Structure formats: C-alpha cells, structure tokens
Amino acid sequence: MALKAGVSIASVSYVLNNKIDSRIGKDTIEKVKRAAEELNYRPNNIAKSLKTQRTNIIGLIVADIANPYFSQIARIIEDEANKIGYTLLIGSSDENPEKFEGLINMFCDRQADGLIIAPVENTEKYLQKLQKQKMPFVLIDRYLPKIEADTIQINNYEISYNVTEYLLNNGYKNIYLIAYKTQLQHLLQRTDGFMDVLKKHQLSQNKNNVISIHKDHIDQEISSRFDLLFKENNSKPDAVFFTSNKLAVSGIKSLMKLGINIPKDLAVVAFDETEAYELFATPITFVKQPLIAIGTKAVEVLYTKISNNTLPIQNIVLKAALHIGQSSEPKLN
Amino acid sequence: MALKAGVSIASVSYVLNNKIDSRIGKDTIEKVKRAAEELNYRPNNIAKSLKTQRTNIIGLIVADIANPYFSQIARIIEDEANKIGYTLLIGSSDENPEKFEGLINMFCDRQADGLIIAPVENTEKYLQKLQKQKMPFVLIDRYLPKIEADTIQINNYEISYNVTEYLLNNGYKNIYLIAYKTQLQHLLQRTDGFMDVLKKHQLSQNKNNVISIHKDHIDQEISSRFDLLFKENNSKPDAVFFTSNKLAVSGIKSLMKLGINIPKDLAVVAFDETEAYELFATPITFVKQPLIAIGTKAVEVLYTKISNNTLPIQNIVLKAALHIGQSSEPKLN
DNA sequence: AAAATTTGCTTAAACGTTTAACTTGATTAT
DNA sequence: ATAATCAAGTTAAACGTTTAAGCAAATTTT
Incomplete structure (x- = not known):
C-alpha cells in the first residue's frame, strides 16, 4: 500500500x-x-489492535439467546455498539456456569474492550477475575450481591407489587405466582413484591401461593402442578402471574390443555414479551421491560467505563410498564 | 511469561x-x-493471528436474527464452530443490501477465516468481491443464480409440491399460497411447486391463488387481502399455505380477527417453526427444516473450504419434513 | 543574515506471537 | 579419535499497524 x-x-x-x-x-x-x-x-485490524491494545470489540453474554427477551436486547446493543464504532460478539451461557466461564475466557482471549453480562448463578469468581484484570463490564438484567459493579436493572419488586395490586383491584382473590427456583436476586424481588401485597391484605396465610419451578423442567413441573391445582375443587386459583415469558408460554399451553378459559375462569399476567402471546386467543396482559433503554444504557455505561475505568460505579434502575390486555379483565361475579 | x-x-x-x-x-x-x-x-490471540494469518473466527450473516429460524441456526452453527475451535461472529442484514455490505466489510476487516451467509437480494457484487479476495464462504437457506459457490439448501420445490398434494388429498380444493414478493430463488421454488400441482390437477386457472406480500408490510397487506378474500362469498379459500413463519404468524393473527375457525372453515399449513404456533388453539401443520443438518453441514463444508480453498464446489440439498398437526385435518363435507 | 520555528515527511521501535534457522553440548557411528 | 547425528534449547525475523522521534527544507522571527 x-x-x-x-x-x-x-x-x-x-x-x-x-x-x-x-x-x-x-x-x-x-x-x-x-x-x-x-x-x-x-x-488490518489485527495489527492495529496489537499495536493500540484496543480491539473495538464488546462482548455480550446473555443467559439464553433463543429467548426473545435476550435476542431483542442483543439487537439493540449491537446497534448501539456499532454506532460508536464497536463490533458486538455475542455468547449464550444457557444458565450454565461452565459455559459462562468459557465465554468469559473467550472474550478475554479475544481481547474484548469491555463486556455486557447477564450473569449466571454461582459465577461470582469469574466476575472477580474480570475485576482483577481490570476488564470493564456492566451487568444487565441480573446482579450478584457480592459483586460491586455497574448494573442496569429494572424495578422488579415494584412492578411485581403493582401487578399484584392490580389483580386484586380487578377482583381476583386467589392469585398464584409462578416463579423459578433460584437465588437470582432480580427474580426473588419479583416474588417479594408479590408476597408483600398478599401480606398487606392479610392474604399471606398462603405462602404456597408461590409455585417454584426448576428451570430445567419447566413443562413437566408446571403441567403437574397445574393438574393438581385445577382439578381439586377447593381453593382453585382465580389468577396466575408468571414471572417470565418462558414460564408464561409453558403455563398457558398447560392451561389450554386443561380447557381453562382466560380470563373467564382464570386471569393471566405474564412477564416479558414474546411473539407467542400474539397467537393466543386472549390478548395477554404482560410486564413490558424497557428493552431499548436497557440496551442503550448498558452500552453507554460500558463506554464511559472503557474510556475511564476509575469512574464511580453506577447502578441504574429503569422502570417496567404493565401492558394491559384482556387476560386480566375485571372479574365478573 | x-x-x-x-x-x-x-x-x-x-x-x-x-x-x-x-x-x-x-x-x-x-x-x-x-x-x-x-x-x-x-x-494473546491478536498477536497470534497477526503472525499466523488465521483468526479462528467464522462470520455468520443471517437475514434476521430475531426470526427463530435464524436464531436456531445460529445456535447450532455456534456450537459446531466451537467444537472445531472457532468463534462465531454473528451479524443480521435485515434483508438490507447496505447493511449486508457493511457486515461483509466488517468480517473482512476482522479477518474472519470464513463466512456462512444467507445472502440478500442484489448482493451479487459483494459475494463476487469475496471470491476475488479468496475469502471462503458457504451460502445457506438461499442462493444467487449468478454466484457459483458452495451452498446448503433444502428441497423447496419438492416439499411445497408435496404439501400441496397433501392438502388436495385431504379434500381441499381452493388452496391459496401466501408468498413473498421476491426474486429469491428458494422462495420462487416454493411457489413453483405449488403452481405445478395446481396445473397438474387442472386447477391452474387460478393463477391468483398465489398472494404475494411485500416483506416490509406483512401485517397490512395480509390483513387487507384476507379481508377481501373471506368477506366476498364466492370462491372462498378452503386452505392456505404460508411460505414462511412470519407470514404464517401474521396470517393466523388476521384469521383470528376474522373469526375463522381452523381447520373447520379453513385448513392452514405453515413453513418453518416458531414457538408462537404452540399457543394457537389448533396445532399447526408446518414444514420443518432440518436445522441441525443445515448448521452442521454448513460448518463442515466451510471448514473443508478453509482448509483447502481449491476443492470443487458442493451444492448440498437437504430434505424438509412435513410435521402434521390438526390445522390441516381431512376436510369434512 | 543568522536563528528559530514550522512544515512535511520518514525512520524505527513496539505490540506479542510463530517458526525457520542456528547454536551448543551430548551421544552415536565410523 | 574424528565425524556425524541428535537433543534441547535460543535467536531473530516477521506479521501490519501506530506513534514518538528525527530530519531536512521552507518559512518566519529577530
């Protein structure tokens, strides 16, 4: 040349x-x-990177790229990253700590300039390693209590609290929460918000209004729990609140099999979006996360961190919104 | 060290x-x-790559990463690539030639060792550029007639032919095909298979049994076409065959709005999978592509190409299968 | 007119590896 | 005893950039 x-x-x-x-x-x-x-x-970017010690690569670790929640976020983050001259490398941990570690290593090996991470349970040590190596990163969706890091979260407790109040206001009395068996804080907060409303209205006798599902056996567990719940004739639920889109899709499939009419027999509220809701006969009420804001904020915070790693930590909380469909219409008595 | x-x-x-x-x-x-x-x-992989002139990166360009068809393929390809020591970089062209060109350049700049590409219309020149630079690549899902390259395809004509015959055998007489306005060969083949069956059974008077939809206005166009089709009382369709999952989801939504019962009023067959079908009241009959085979073959062919760029071109055709649900049950008269 | 500065461009080191070529000492073959 | 071979390692060039430092010529300042 x-x-x-x-x-x-x-x-x-x-x-x-x-x-x-x-x-x-x-x-x-x-x-x-x-x-x-x-x-x-x-x-030649390789040579350039070798000399400058910057790759203009941002790594993104999501929990499950097949989940529309994460694939949407990935698209948004990719666009934002491109805008400021970065290439996005995407990895999916599938909630598996080993795969998570592999991805962290891969990104370090590829000398990413920074990482945006939805961390998996029991991965504190890998994040600490990143901190030791001064690799800039931002956590999204979730956070780990032991890790002091920049985070982008939503108001999980509050929105869950509000949803539960909303269902009560619509006349539903026996509300069940379908949640994950997990230690992940953001999910526990959803349960806490739910429980606190029940307590407030002295409905807390039913701690078992929370049904916890293991992420690896969603269909089986939901199906068998619902079979029991809706076949015994005392204390049938009149509303269920799913804390994720995967739980909701699986749950709704189960309810279809049981021939339950929504919302006549049962009100339904879901968390997160998915195209699947759209083919269901009744438009589903769901909690809509501010995906664009999450993605842009994540890139923004990471970028400031890349530019100056000594800046103070930011913990940003964004607000989710309740998108009201017909699946939770006021109860007719 | x-x-x-x-x-x-x-x-x-x-x-x-x-x-x-x-x-x-x-x-x-x-x-x-x-x-x-x-x-x-x-x-340091950067230094290693600079010296060895290999990055162990495979680039993947899909048409729309938000489409479950492509996100599934991406996961499979990622796994296959990892198995042989490669990292997968994913880009989504959104069917936009400019974005497509940008991705090609990005991958070249990042010195990918090879590319797996679902090409967009009017991108022949970029592929020719790749060939000039001796960048190994494999086309998936689609191909461009002017480009001599390795390809992985499915038997589009044949499966579409079979689906149409299947519907006829089930007693449906007035079948409509919902297709894209496009020059993409693999999609035209689906239309050809359909038309050839109609011709064979002398039903070809109705060339207008094919409804072509512009990809950028799916919801509007399908909705208005269906409004017309199902409101006039002569020659109502008794079956529709959607040539993609996006068309199917949009179409089914439209049919729901029109209060059409599937399969009593209308049989439905779709192309490709999506979770969305599962929340629809009637299990949908659909054409299931061999995604795993496509992904593994693509990586395999690309890898041999990377190892030895002088090998002859391979054009691999895999077979899709018809997954039969209740949406196309034999017609009751 | 000499000194200082500015302009325009080149030289060369460095980034962290890989790998051919070399060195040195030990072992084996003649 | 000498030559040939081998084993175990080191040296140094190269990959394609970036960038500090250097240098000459032109321009400006004194």
Whole structure:
C-alpha cells in the first residue's frame, strides 16, 4: 500500500486515521487516498489492535439467546455498539456456569474492550477475575450481591407489587405466582413484591401461593402442578402471574390443555414479551421491560467505563410498564 | 511469561502449542506449564493471528436474527464452530443490501477465516468481491443464480409440491399460497411447486391463488387481502399455505380477527417453526427444516473450504419434513 | 543574515506471537 | 579419535499497524 502511493508507511497511517495534528501535505493526502481507493485497501485490524491494545470489540453474554427477551436486547446493543464504532460478539451461557466461564475466557482471549453480562448463578469468581484484570463490564438484567459493579436493572419488586395490586383491584382473590427456583436476586424481588401485597391484605396465610419451578423442567413441573391445582375443587386459583415469558408460554399451553378459559375462569399476567402471546386467543396482559433503554444504557455505561475505568460505579434502575390486555379483565361475579 | 518460567519466549510457544516435533525436554515443559498456571497466562490471540494469518473466527450473516429460524441456526452453527475451535461472529442484514455490505466489510476487516451467509437480494457484487479476495464462504437457506459457490439448501420445490398434494388429498380444493414478493430463488421454488400441482390437477386457472406480500408490510397487506378474500362469498379459500413463519404468524393473527375457525372453515399449513404456533388453539401443520443438518453441514463444508480453498464446489440439498398437526385435518363435507 | 520555528515527511521501535534457522553440548557411528 | 547425528534449547525475523522521534527544507522571527 505504501509503495503504491509512493509514500512512507507512516504517512499512510496518518492520512487514513485523520491524524491532522501531524502535518501532512494536501498532495500526499490525495496520493494516499487515491491509492487506497484503487487498491480497495482495508487496514488490518489485527495489527492495529496489537499495536493500540484496543480491539473495538464488546462482548455480550446473555443467559439464553433463543429467548426473545435476550435476542431483542442483543439487537439493540449491537446497534448501539456499532454506532460508536464497536463490533458486538455475542455468547449464550444457557444458565450454565461452565459455559459462562468459557465465554468469559473467550472474550478475554479475544481481547474484548469491555463486556455486557447477564450473569449466571454461582459465577461470582469469574466476575472477580474480570475485576482483577481490570476488564470493564456492566451487568444487565441480573446482579450478584457480592459483586460491586455497574448494573442496569429494572424495578422488579415494584412492578411485581403493582401487578399484584392490580389483580386484586380487578377482583381476583386467589392469585398464584409462578416463579423459578433460584437465588437470582432480580427474580426473588419479583416474588417479594408479590408476597408483600398478599401480606398487606392479610392474604399471606398462603405462602404456597408461590409455585417454584426448576428451570430445567419447566413443562413437566408446571403441567403437574397445574393438574393438581385445577382439578381439586377447593381453593382453585382465580389468577396466575408468571414471572417470565418462558414460564408464561409453558403455563398457558398447560392451561389450554386443561380447557381453562382466560380470563373467564382464570386471569393471566405474564412477564416479558414474546411473539407467542400474539397467537393466543386472549390478548395477554404482560410486564413490558424497557428493552431499548436497557440496551442503550448498558452500552453507554460500558463506554464511559472503557474510556475511564476509575469512574464511580453506577447502578441504574429503569422502570417496567404493565401492558394491559384482556387476560386480566375485571372479574365478573 | 518467558522470564517467569526462565526459558526463552520460543520455548513457551512450542510447549503451549504442543509442537512436540520440535524437541523440548520434560523439565522445560514442566517449567512452562507451571509458570503458565501460576500467572494465569492466556496467550494473546491478536498477536497470534497477526503472525499466523488465521483468526479462528467464522462470520455468520443471517437475514434476521430475531426470526427463530435464524436464531436456531445460529445456535447450532455456534456450537459446531466451537467444537472445531472457532468463534462465531454473528451479524443480521435485515434483508438490507447496505447493511449486508457493511457486515461483509466488517468480517473482512476482522479477518474472519470464513463466512456462512444467507445472502440478500442484489448482493451479487459483494459475494463476487469475496471470491476475488479468496475469502471462503458457504451460502445457506438461499442462493444467487449468478454466484457459483458452495451452498446448503433444502428441497423447496419438492416439499411445497408435496404439501400441496397433501392438502388436495385431504379434500381441499381452493388452496391459496401466501408468498413473498421476491426474486429469491428458494422462495420462487416454493411457489413453483405449488403452481405445478395446481396445473397438474387442472386447477391452474387460478393463477391468483398465489398472494404475494411485500416483506416490509406483512401485517397490512395480509390483513387487507384476507379481508377481501373471506368477506366476498364466492370462491372462498378452503386452505392456505404460508411460505414462511412470519407470514404464517401474521396470517393466523388476521384469521383470528376474522373469526375463522381452523381447520373447520379453513385448513392452514405453515413453513418453518416458531414457538408462537404452540399457543394457537389448533396445532399447526408446518414444514420443518432440518436445522441441525443445515448448521452442521454448513460448518463442515466451510471448514473443508478453509482448509483447502481449491476443492470443487458442493451444492448440498437437504430434505424438509412435513410435521402434521390438526390445522390441516381431512376436510369434512 | 543568522536563528528559530514550522512544515512535511520518514525512520524505527513496539505490540506479542510463530517458526525457520542456528547454536551448543551430548551421544552415536565410523 | 574424528565425524556425524541428535537433543534441547535460543535467536531473530516477521506479521501490519501506530506513534514518538528525527530530519531536512521552507518559512518566519529577530
């Protein structure tokens, strides 16, 4: 390239990087640009990265890329990253700590400039390792109490509290929460919000209004719990609140099999969006997370962190909204 | 690292890359391995790539990563790539030639070792550029007639032919095909298969049994076409065959609004899977593509291409299967 | 007119690996 | 005893950039 333009290798670099502070003559600039055009020249990013110690790569670790919640977020983050000149590398941990570690290592090996992470349970040590190596990162969706780091979260407790109040106000008395068996704080907060409303209204005798499902056997467990719940004739639920889209989809399938009419027999509220809701006969009421805000904030916070790793930690909480459909219409008595 | 082990930088390289052909003593191997362990040493891939001219990166360009068809394929390809030591970089063109070009450039700039591509219309020139630069690539899902390249496809014509015959055999007489307005061969083949069955059974008077939808206005166009079709009383369809999952989801939503009962009033067959079908009241009959085979074959073919770019071109055709639900049950008269 | 500064460009080191070529000492073959 | 071979390691060039430092010529300042 340099010889094609008939100038030094350094001049090429200065011109192509617009380093106008270093003084390059107009004709040299012309020569280089024309040669670059003609040769279809594209600088070698590998070499550039080796020298500059920056790759312009952001790594994203999601829990499950097949889940529309994460694939949507990934798209948003990709767009935001591109806007500021970064390439996004995506990995899916599938909630598996080993796979999670593998991804962390992969991103470190590829010298990502920073990471956006939805952490998995029991992965504190890997995040601590990142902190030791001064790899900038931002946690999204979840956080780990032992890790002091930048986070983007939503108001899980509050929105869950509000949803439960909303159902009560609509006349539902025997509300069940379908949750995960988990230690993940953001999910526990959803349960807490629910429970606190029950307590407040002295309905807390029913601690067993919370049904906890193991993430690896969603269909089986929901199906068998629902069979029991809706076949015994005392104390049937009149509303269920699913704390994730996967639980909701599985649960609704189960309810269809049981021939339960929504909302006549049972009100339903779900968490998160998925296209699947749209083919269900009754428009589903669901908690809509501010995905765009989450994605843009995550990139923004990470970018400031990459630029200056000594900045104080930010813990950003965004508000989710309740999107009201017909699945939770006021109860008719 | 080298000084930590007390050996030369070269010895470290030999040991860590298991270059046993070069003769390294047992104690040196020990020293290096222990030092690597202690320092938590991870070789710099950037430098490695600069020297070796290989990045161990495979790029994947899909048409729409939010579509479960492509996100599934992406997961499969990622797993396959990892198995053979490659990292997968994913990009989504959103059927936009400019974005497509941007991704091609990005992958070239990042020095991917090879690309797996679902090409967009009017992108021949970018693929030709790749061929000129000797960048190995494999086309999936689609192909461009002007481009001689390795491809993985399915038997689009045949499966569409079979689906149409199947509907006829089930007693449906007035079948409509919902297709895209497009020049993409694989989609045209689906239309051809459909039309050829109609012709064979002398039902071809109705060339307008094919409804072509512009990809950017799916909901509006389907909705208005269906409004017309099902409100006029002569020649109502008794079956529709959607040639993609997006068309199917949109179409089924429309049919729900129109209060049409499936399969009593209308049989439905879709192309490709999506979780959304599962929440629909009637289990949907759909064409199931062999996603795992597509993904593994794509990686396999690409890998042989990377290893030896002079090998002859392969055009692999895999078979799709019809997954029969209740949405296309034999017609009751 | 000499000194100082500015302009325009080049030189060369560095980034962290890989790998061919080399060295040195030990062993084996003649 | 000498030559040839082998084993175990080191040296140094190279990959394609960036960028500090250097240098000459032109311009400005004194």
